[in-house]
Amino acid sequence: MAAPPGRVLVDLDGDVLANCARFLGARDVASLAMACRPLRAAAYCDAVWYRLFRERWPFQHLPRGALGLRELYIHRHTEVHQMKFADPISAIYYPNPAVVTPSHLMLDRNYIWLSQGPMARRLRVDCPEIELVETYRSHSARITCMRLFPLIDTPLFRGDSQTNEKALVTSSADRTVRVCWKGHSRCFKGHSGPVTALSDKLLGDGEFKILASGGEDCTVRLWSMSLRGKNHPLISTFHGHEKTLSLLSVAWHKPSLLVSCSKDSKVKVWDTKAPPSSGSSSCVGSTHLGTNGAPIAVKCHDSLCYIAAGSEVTAIDLRTMKKASVLALRDHRILSCEMLPSEWLICTGIKDKALLWDIRMLQEPPNTVAELHSDDRVTFLHLDPYKVITGAPSDGQVHVWETRTGHLVNTLSCGEPAKSVGISTLSAMAVDGCRIAMVGSSLELDMVHYRDFLMSSIPISLPGNSKEVSKFWGAQQYSDDEDDNDDDDNEEQDSVQVQQALQFGNQKL
Numbered sequence: 236m237a238a239p240p241g242r243v244l245v246d247l248d249g250d251v252l253a254n255c256a257r258f259l260g261a262r263d264v265a266s267l268a269m270a271c272r273p274l275r276a277a278a279y280c281d282a283v284w285y286r287l288f289r290e291r292w293p294f295q296h297l298p299r300g301a302l303g304l305r306e307l308y309i310h311r312h313t314e315v316h317q318m319k320f321a322d323p324i325s326a327i328y329y330p331n332p333a334v335v336t337p338s339h340l341m342l343d344r345n346y347i348w349l350s351q352g353p354m355a356r357r358l359r360v361d362c363p364e365i366e367l368v369e370t371y372r373s374h375s376a377r378i379t380c381m382r383l384f385p386l387i388d389t390p391l392f393r394g395d396s397q398t399n400e401k402a403l404v405t406s407s408a409d410r411t412v413r414v415c416w417k418g419h420s421r422c423f424k425g426h427s428g429p430v431t432a433l434s435d436k437l438l439g440d441g442e443f444k445i446l447a448s449g450g451e452d453c454t455v456r457l458w459s460m461s462l463r464g465k466n467h468p469l470i471s472t473f474h475g476h477e478k479t480l481s482l483l484s485v486a487w488h489k490p491s492l493l494v495s496c497s498k499d500s501k502v503k504v505w506d507t508k509a510p511p512s513s514g515s516s517s518c519v520g521s522t523h524l525g526t527n528g529a530p531i532a533v534k535c536h537d538s539l540c541y542i543a544a545g546s547e548v549t550a551i552d553l554r555t556m557k558k559a560s561v562l563a564l565r566d567h568r569i570l571s572c573e574m575l576p577s578e579w580l581i582c583t584g585i586k587d588k589a590l591l592w593d594i595r596m597l598q599e600p601p602n603t604v605a606e607l608h609s610d611d612r613v614t615f616l617h618l619d620p621y622k623v624i625t626g627a628p629s630d631g632q633v634h635v636w637e638t639r640t641g642h643l644v645n646t647l648s649c650g651e652p653a654k655s656v657g658i659s660t661l662s663a664m665a666v667d668g669c670r671i672a673m674v675g676s677s678l679e680l681d682m683v684h685y686r687d688f689l690m691s692s693i694p695i696s697l698p699g700n701s702k703e704v705s706k707f708w709g710a711q712q713y714s715d716d717e718d719d720n721d722d723d724d725n726e727e728q729d730s731v732q733v734q735q736a737l738q739f740g741n742q743k744l
Contacts, residue, residue, distance in 0.1 A: 244274070252277035261287050261308075284308050295692065315669045316621040318635045319644050320691030327651060328358055328365035328683040336681050337674045339381040342667035343401060347685060349663070349674070350378040355405055355415075360685055373420055376409035380433045388437065389444050390461040391416055404446060406430035412448050412458065425469045428452040435533075436485040438493060438507050445470060445507060447493050449480025455495050457507055473505050475518050482533040484540065486553055492519070494540050494553070496533055500524040502542065504553055520556040524549055528568060536576035543572035548581055550594070562592060573618035580604075580638070582623055584613030589625045591641060605641025607634070617666040624671070626661045631675055633664060645695050649675025649684055 244252075256264055256277045264287065268278035277283070284304035288297070292311065297304075314320070330337055330351060337349040337356075347358040347365065353374040359366045382404040386392045391402060391414075402416040408429035414421045428451035437460065438445040444460040455473040478499040486492035486504070493505045504520040524530070526545030534541045539559055540551045546569060548562040562581065571584035581592045589607040596602060607613075607625055615626030615633065622644070626633040635645040649661055662681070663674040669688040674681060 249273065249276060253280040253282060256280065256283045257286050259283075261291075279305055281305075292690065294690075313621060315688045315691060316619075317637060317644055318622065318647075318669065318671070318686075318688045319695055320688050320693055321695045322691050322693040323686040323688040324362045324690060325687075326360055326362045326365045326685045328367075328685070330356075330681050330683065332680055336662050336676050337683065338663050339378060340663040340665040340672055340674060340683075341381060341383060342665045342670055342672055343383055344399065347665070347672050347683065348381065348383065348403065349683065350381055350405070352377055353407065353409070354378075355381065355403060357403075358683070360687075362685075362687065365683065365685060371403070371405070371413070371415050371420070373413045373415065373422065374405065374407040374409050374411065376407050376429075378405050378407050379429065379431050380406045382433050382435070384437055386416055390463075391419075404433060406433050406448055406450075410450070412446070414446075414460070421468070423448070423456075423458045423468050425456055425472070426450040426452050426454065432480045432483045432495075434483040434485055434493065436490070438485055438490060440490065447483050447485075447495075447507070449476075449483055449495060449497075451479045453477060453479065453497070455480065455483070455493070455505060471507070471509075471517065473503075473517055475503055475521070476501060481530045482542075484533045484535050486538075486540070487535045488538045488553070492553065494533065494535060496530040496542060496544075498529040500526050500528070500530060500544050502530075502540075502551065504556070520553065522551060522556045522558075531569065532572040532574065534574040534576060536574075539576065541574050541576060541581070543569050543574075543583065545569065548572060548574075548583065548592075560594065562594070564590070570612050570614050571616040573616045573623075575618050575620070578620050578638075580618065582616055582618045584609075584616050584625065586612050589613045589616060589623065591623060591638070605636070607636050607641060607643075609634070615661060615664045617664065619666075624664070624666055626664050626673075628660050628662070631659055631661055633661065633671075633673060647671065647673070647686065649673045650682055651684075 256267060264278050264283060268275045281304045288304060288308050334351040337351050339350040341348040345360050349356055353376055355371040357369040359368045383401045386397045386400045386402055389402060400417060402414055405413045410426045410429060412423040412430055430448050430450040432449040434447035438447060446458045446460055447455060449455045453476040457470040458468045459470050476497040478497040480495060481498050482496040484494045491508045493507055495503050500523060502522050503518050505517050506519045509517040524544050526547050528545030530542050530544040532543040538552060538554050540553055542549050546564045546567055550559040552559045567585045569583045573582045579593055579595045581594055583590050588609050590603045591605040593604050607623060609625055609627050611627035611629045613625050613627055617624040621638055623636045623638055624633050632646055632648045634643060636643055660676045662676045665672045672683060672685045674683055
């Protein structure tokens with residue numbers, strides 16, 4: 236007897252599929268919509284997106300009888316990530332005034348990491364307060380660089396209880412590199428001068444994760460993250476640079492390749508899988524940027540490496556070490572630079588503005604997508620698919636702009652509203668999704684000001700801005716009706732856009 240024909244997921248009734256989709260997270264629902272038409276219809280069901288909406292914003296008002304809850308969710312998600320509100324959750328922390336001004340600010344879930352001279356501190360955000368949780372006093376000189384790496388991606392991971400934990404890696408002018416995690420720490424010694432750079436990611440995979448560091452001794456050193464080699468963590472030392480190392484980045488297309496940039500604008504690529512005894516032969520490529528300034532930013536994407544130095548942003552093909560493109564700012568020195576190659580965007584900060592570029596449209600001369608004006612030098616920058624945030628040291632505030640339009644949507648001060656006059660400078664900034672932390676400094680005190688826009692509800696209204704920010708919960712018309720004649724390409728593009736809108740979701744627990 237022949238076996239009965241097999242049944243597949245799409246053979247189920249549409250209501251059953253929609254009910255199954257209600258048990259998925261937002262990203263999984265977006266992925267489901269990209270599979271086929273029946274699953275797309277189930278993923279677009281209002282009941283699915285109503286649940287997702289209520290899980291994230293349980294107290295947010297929804298217009299009665301509103302249709303298109305998927306569109307409503309995406310609209311709300313976009314606006315909170317663009318910080319278009321006047322009532323974020325706010326918390327302020329006052330560091331010890333006897334210690335130097337905080338720097339190297341980082342956000343990680345409910346925590347703020349910062350460095351003060353030789354010390355690193357971890358603050359827990361418990362709005363409306365910020366509490367000091369840990370202080371790491373493992374260095375004897377100024378911290379020069381900080382990195383956070385998920386423990387689950389390192390050999391230090393020991394169980395599910397550490398799934399959300401991260402290892403803190405710091406380099407210092409005391410010639411050492413420190414790794415701290417869950418009450419443990421390790422010290423890497425080997426550099427003969429101050430350590431000035433750490434790799435933006437760990438090299439390798441599995442249990443063979445490697446950390447790279449560079450210093451004023453012009454060397455690049457590789458350190459084993461495994462506890463098996465804790466007595467002899469130094470794996471290799473690469474020689475070849477003639478000036479202090481500025482930046483280290485791991486290649487996107489091959490995680491065993493390390494890109495190093497020195498202050499004389501020389502770029503080298505190292506094969507970290509080469510035998511330790513090979514020394515300088517580990518260098519598999521080198522080039523010179525030909526600019527008159529030290530590299531200030533680097534970003535690897537696919538087989539390209541984008542490096543900002545002097546007045547240029549240069550894209551180098553790591554397979555050939557040839558320059559793929561050059562973005563040249565005539566007579567303007569780049570003070571800060573953020574890159575989003577996956578979205579074809581580069582943002583450069585100069586003396587009186589930030590310039591947003593589409594790297595697909597580089598011409599001679601290149602055309603900007605938007606000019607984001609500033610009253611001073613733009614030395615602080617953040618760029619993501621939703622927003623650009625610019626800050627100048629003497630301004631004491633930051634400006635938030637829409638990435639796609641370049642419109643100013645908000646201005647945030649470093650200090651308390653009633654005392655903002657006393658804050659004279661912006662010293663550090665960190666952004667994570669719809670959250671931002673800033674360090675404001677004055678002669679009397681330093682202040683860490685944290686804001687979270689996730690639960691905001693009052694739209695911001697900027698003086699002189701005739702374009703009113705949309706009230707997403709106001710009376711609007713939404714429809715779930717889909718044109719069945721749309722071709723598959725349009726359906727796939729729509730689902731990809733939904734997934735992209737969700738992949739930068741808030742990481743706060």
